[in-house]
Amino acid sequence: MMKTTDRQTYLRIHPKDNVLVALQDQQAGNRIFIDGQELTLNDPVPAKHKFTITDLAIGAEVYMYGVLVGKTTCFLPAGSLLTTENLKHAAEGFSQKSASYTWQAPDVSKWMQRTFRGYHRADGQVGTRNYWLVLPLVFCENRNIETLKHAFLKELGYAAPDRYQAQVRELSNLYRQGKDLQEIDLAESPVYTSQSRLFPNLDGIKFIAHDGGCGGTREDAENLCALLAGYCVNPNVAGVTVLSLGCQHAQVDMLQQKIWERDPAFAKPLFVLEQQQAASESAMLSEAILQTFKGMAEANRCERQPAKLDKLVIGVECGGSDGFSGISANPAVGYTADLIAALGGRIVLSEFPELCGVEQELINRCTDDETAERFVRLMREYAARAEAVGSGFDMNPSPGNIRDGLITDAIKSAGAAKKGGTSPVVDVLGYGQYVRKSGLTLLCTPGNDVESTTAMAGAGCTVQLFTTGLGTPTGNPVAPVVKISSNTSLATRLPDMIDLDAGPVISGEKTIEELGEEMLEYIIGLASGEYDTRAMELGQDDFIFWKRGVSL
Known part of the structure; x- marks a missing residue:
């Protein structure tokens, strides 16, 4: 890709292209020089938009990046702005592999001995973060996921700074004092922060909610379990707490099978709690908190290497x-x-x-x-x-x-x-x-x-x-x-x-x-x-x- 200059206000991306990209706003009447020729813009062309460099008949092919990107719906003289009114989508067809490919790799010699400090997992993968993950197998458990999220984040020091809670609190206090709300500026509101992290080597506890797991097709349940299994296996995850209702399409054994397909020797902690088998919702959530806390304490022992x-x-x-x-x-x-x-x-x-x-x-x-x-x-x-x-x-x-x-x-x-x-x-x-x-x-x-x-x-x-x-x-x-x-x-x-x-x-x-x-x-x-x-x-x-x- 060519390097632009301070004076350049338009760009031809590929030699095959019959349109230019405006790098700055162009006015109608501006003169453009391309291929040794001069053309005058018929329309104002906002930055980021494209204009023609030759006359194009109805149905003419338009090229950018060296590929077909559309066909004209009317005659366009050189210097015309492309719009949804005068250009429709068109693309080249494709078939089987028709050519060999040779790649000229960039020189990476200066990075060959470089390292990053990551979390090494038993399967050989290396994470860039060390998270505990809490997820539901079905949308019925989303409220319980939210309950656990509320219980864990601030107490363990993982809650994001809450500027907006501070703003609501400030407005409430001012309202009680009878202040004129029209004169209030919240730009300099204080930010409430949570306490320092209890587990310094654990980058966070993450909570997922979704609207799947039941009520859809069995294909959807299979795909959801495959996706969630990928999150469990992802090296950024140290361990997982799973909440299941029990009767849904996305069953626990389906999730486990998808995990084993990705990692037959899966060794991370995986705590599964099923609500329909629990003595009560309270009992299930208390057990989830206890098991998760223990797992996080263990995950905190992993350090970056x-x-x-x-x-x-x-x-x-x-x-x-x-x-x-x-x-x-x-x-x-x-x-x-x-x-x-x-x-x-x-x-x-x-x-x-x-x-x-x-x-x-x-x-x-x-x-x-x-x-x-x-x-x-x-x-x-x-x-x-x-x-x-x-x-x-x-x-x-x-x-x-x-x-x-x-x-x-x-x-x-x-x-x-x-x-x-x-x-x-x-x-x-x-x-x-x-x-x-x-x-x-x-x-x-x-x-x-x-x-x-x-x-x-x-x-x-x-x-x-x-x-x-x-x-x-x-x-x-x-x-x-x-x-x-x-x-x-x-x-x-x-x-x-x-x-x-x-x-x-x-x-x-x-x-x-x-x-x-x-x-x-x-x-x-x-x-x-x-x-x-x-x-x-x-x-x-x-x-x-x-x-x-x-x-x-």
Whole structure:
């Protein structure tokens, strides 16, 4: 990817492209120089949006990132703004593996002897955090999960600073004193903090709630247990407390079988409490508290030890994307992914609806025909399910995506796929499966942010890199989520949400490679527990299970 300059206000991403991206707002009448020619803009073009560089007839193919991203619905003279009114989604077809692939790995010599300080597990995995996990097998137990959460967090020192409770308390006191509420400013309110941690080597106790486990299909129950089993096996988890009602589809033995499939020698503490077999709800919760506390005390004995970087398992994700995501944050994350792959680590790229139009490239990057055929099958099955209910991948872009320049799914997908870098595809997994191979793995998930991040943690990711152009607070209960802004304006506006800024790529201050290397250094510190992400500081523990209805 070329490095921009301070004077450059537009960008051609690939030589094959017949549109340019505006890096700054462009006015109608501005002169643009491309391919030795001059053209005049017919329309104002907001930053992040695209405009044509040649005359395009009705039905003409539009290319970005070197791939087909749409077809025109009317004649567009050179210098025209692309909109949802004049461009419709279109993407190249795909078939079996049709070409061999040779990868030029980046130079990683300066990281070969580097380590991070992680939690070593009996199965050889290494965690970046040491959490105790409490989860329900069915939604009927969600209230009991919340009861345990309320009982544990503040007493053990894991509750996030509560600015908003302080604000309500302050307003209540002022109201009792008869103060005029119109004159109150809460910006400088105090923050109530919990006591210091009782267990210094245990990074937290995490609670999951969900709406599955019963009332749906047996397939949903199987998939839920597979997902939860992945959380149990994830090396960021030291032990697990499970609450079961008893009569639900998602049975305890189903969860145990899924755990053993992922780790036949599973050695972590696993406490299971079933309400319909308990003397009372109170008795069950008291036993859950006692067993969990004992387990946490034992987990606190585990300390961080050095681990080579090949033990990193990194998920890559995007959400609230904009027209800059595919040229700054996503390719920078892709370069980080290549560095980790070259070091022997594992990378997981998900969101199959956002791989639309780049399937053939990924197919050809697969290391063997079997892996390629699995990807083809999963993509086609997913697309068929969507089409069967009158939907389709073309409906993936959100209103926010469209407003900020991602006006077709193929445009969005071509930029989103950059997060996976350029390394070979070593494996393709269905939803709920667990990553086992070094290198780049494709994981079938929806494009929905939380359904995807939830699945990547369940696949074993111990850190997730999440790019965004519009901003999102998304986090995960067990895998730290690093938020990377595509533009500096977002990073400046929402500093409590963003961890890293890829905006310097747009301004020309940094290259993709420079930023990718900085991200790797950030990951090493994060994985060692030297700091937390913004989402962790906010207590943003999002979890959504993907039922096999259509979700894009």
